Amino acid sequence: MTGFALFAAFPPPSIWEMPVDPSTMPPIPFMPTLQPFPVIVDHSYIFALTLNLLMVMSRVLVVGSGAGGATVGMELAKRGVDVTILEAGGYPKIGTEMRALGMYTGGMFGPGEFSRDGVEILRTVMVGGSSFVTLGNGVRSLQGELLGFGIDLEDEFVEAESELGITPCPVENLGPRTRLLMGASEELGFEMKPMPKFIDFTRCKGCGKCVLGCVSGAKWTSRNSVGEAFRYGAKLLMNHKVLNVLHGDGEVRGVRVSTPDGVKELEADRVVLSAGGLGTPVILQRSGLEAGSNLYGDLFVDTFGLVKGADFGSELGMAALVDEFHESDGFIMSPMVEGPLDLLTNRMPLGRKMTALRGGQLIGLMTKIKDEATGVVDADGGFTKPVGTVDREKVDKGYEKSRLLLEAAGAEPGSIFRTHIRGAHPGGTAGIGRVVDGGLETGVSGLYVCDCSVLPEAPGKPPVLTLVALGKYLGKQMAGL
Numbered sequence: 001m002t003g004f005a006l007f008a009a010f011p012p013p014s015i016w017e018m019p020v021d022p023s024t025m026p027p028i029p030f031m032p033t034l035q036p037f038p039v040i041v042d043h044s045y046i047f048a049l050t051l052n053l054l055m056v057m058s059r060v061l062v063v064g065s066g067a068g069g070a071t072v073g074m075e076l077a078k079r080g081v082d083v084t085i086l087e088a089g090g091y092p093k094i095g096t097e098m099r100a101l102g103m104y105t106g107g108m109f110g111p112g113e114f115s116r117d118g119v120e121i122l123r124t125v126m127v128g129g130s131s132f133v134t135l136g137n138g139v140r141s142l143q144g145e146l147l148g149f150g151i152d153l154e155d156e157f158v159e160a161e162s163e164l165g166i167t168p169c170p171v172e173n174l175g176p177r178t179r180l181l182m183g184a185s186e187e188l189g190f191e192m193k194p195m196p197k198f199i200d201f202t203r204c205k206g207c208g209k210c211v212l213g214c215v216s217g218a219k220w221t222s223r224n225s226v227g228e229a230f231r232y233g234a235k236l237l238m239n240h241k242v243l244n245v246l247h248g249d250g251e252v253r254g255v256r257v258s259t260p261d262g263v264k265e266l267e268a269d270r271v272v273l274s275a276g277g278l279g280t281p282v283i284l285q286r287s288g289l290e291a292g293s294n295l296y297g298d299l300f301v302d303t304f305g306l307v308k309g310a311d312f313g314s315e316l317g318m319a320a321l322v323d324e325f326h327e328s329d330g331f332i333m334s335p336m337v338e339g340p341l342d343l344l345t346n347r348m349p350l351g352r353k354m355t356a357l358r359g360g361q362l363i364g365l366m367t368k369i370k371d372e373a374t375g376v377v378d379a380d381g382g383f384t385k386p387v388g389t390v391d392r393e394k395v396d397k398g399y400e401k402s403r404l405l406l407e408a409a410g411a412e413p414g415s416i417f418r419t420h421i422r423g424a425h426p427g428g429t430a431g432i433g434r435v436v437d438g439g440l441e442t443g444v445s446g447l448y449v450c451d452c453s454v455l456p457e458a459p460g461k462p463p464v465l466t467l468v469a470l471g472k473y474l475g476k477q478m479a480g481l
């Protein structure tokens with residue numbers, strides 16, 4: 001039996017569980033996957049513990065606690081590596097749209113940040129990153145493309161699907177709007193199927209507020225993995241914003257980080273950047289390394305219409321999926337209705353905004369496209385995200401099909417409108433084959449990247465499952481498995 005297997009079989013007792021200064025440990029509000037630490041009666045754990053301590057190989061700093069970072073951190077900590085996760089954000093309160101506005105990075109002008117060319121990109125800076133505000137959609141993406149770079153994620157996908165409890169949305173959790181649109185799809189000959197979700201449907205209340213943070217704890221977020229990493233001794237330092245990487249002679253030495261107590265330098269043997277598609281390229285450039293081009297966003301528009309006389313309640317968003325146009329036309333469609341604040345902050349005429357007040361009659365579909373990776377993130381965090389003719393054609397095709405579906409579902413033709421173009425999956429800015437190699441390592445030895453920025457092209461689909469698989473892959477590689 002290897003040391004790793006022994007450690008997994010005989011984890012040390014709870015006194016060893018958190019070898020960190022308690023003042024650096026924030027409360028974990030909800031960790032559905034956390035199990036009580038097993039009580040060990042077999043003394044062989046002492047042998048396993050000794051092995052584990054011998055295996056505290058090196059100090060690894062993981063920058064960011066989103067899907068990519070938290071997974072690498074968890075996988076390394078599980079294998080006895082000394083890991084500290086540095087997170088720029090904290091644990092904001094959740095549950096209302098106003099609170100959610102504080103979590104998103106848009107500031108005064110919207111939930112999202114705007115590119116210089118006016119495209120809005122949504123993300124959150126907090127423990128859990130954007131995984132905290134997902135709709136729980138869990139599909140495989142870019143598996144073949146990553147294999148082309150020598151990254152075979154089959155085993156990691158299987159592991160991740162099991163750990164995240166991915167299951168197609170059960171029929172009884174499909175809300176009335178979704179059912180109406182599924183009926184319309186059948187009529188028009190489109191295949192609309194239940195969306196695979198990382199949601200525990202025994203807890204889901206169908207409130208439709210996933211994007212504000214799940215108050216019932218039904219949805220998997222990377223906070224679960226942070227909690228798991230904790231259990232194995234990892235540390236989490238919140239409100240620690242990494243400014244740049246310290247390196248010399250081609251080797252990583254640590255990071256410079258802004259903390260509530262001032263700017264500090266932290267040493268490390270290895271560093272994993274997981275600050276997201278907009279965050280990681282900024283850190284790389286401020287470290288004198290090339291990054292930032294090839295930004296994509298998986299751009300989307302929502303198309304809405306009003307069904308006269310209807311009085312729909314709340315329901316789970318994106319509970320179903322049409323993906324038959326992904327290969328041929330580069331877009332997917334999914335039933336979606338936004339909350340009033342989201343509609344009110346959307347860039348559309350006042351008359352349209354007022355439809356937000358008639359939310360009970362509103363039905364909608366999201367069109368998400370696989371956009372061209374033509375944006376650029378600068379060292380100051382500003383970015384461009386041009387929407388060229390090819391992308392506009394994809395959006396228009398999706399809009400036309402959505403329109404047909406909405407009409408078939410009973411929406412008044414004159415009431416149908418679409419929102420402005422946004423994106424919620426920024427990535428590509430430290431791509432494999434350009435900025436990192438097939439081992440996700442940069443040109444600086446010991447400096448890795450694991451988040452959306454390494455993806456070689458826009459998935460055009462929800463990326464979290466792929467990021468979790470990639471995090472597992474890198475964690476295993478770094479631990480020498």
Ligand SMILES: Cc1cc2nc3c(=O)[nH]c(=O)nc-3n(C[C@H](O)[C@H](O)[C@H](O)COP(=O)(O)OP(=O)(O)OC[C@H]3O[C@@H](n4cnc5c(N)ncnc54)[C@H](O)[C@@H]3O)c2cc1C
Nearest residue numbers: 064066068088126129130135137242276451452462463464
């Ligand atoms: C509203 C919304 C709904 C979505 N729904 C889905 C869905 O249903 N399914 C799906 O698969 N995807 C969904 N996505 C996309 C998905 O959430 C993201 O693509 C994914 O979580 C990105 O993970 P990441 O690890 O690349 O980066 P992030 O999640 O952005 O993580 C980066 C982390 O780094 C931290 N950070 C940033 N800068 C620094 C710094 N300088 N120093 C230290 N820490 C830093 C951030 O706070 C964050 O915790 C959604 C996104 C949004 C916005």
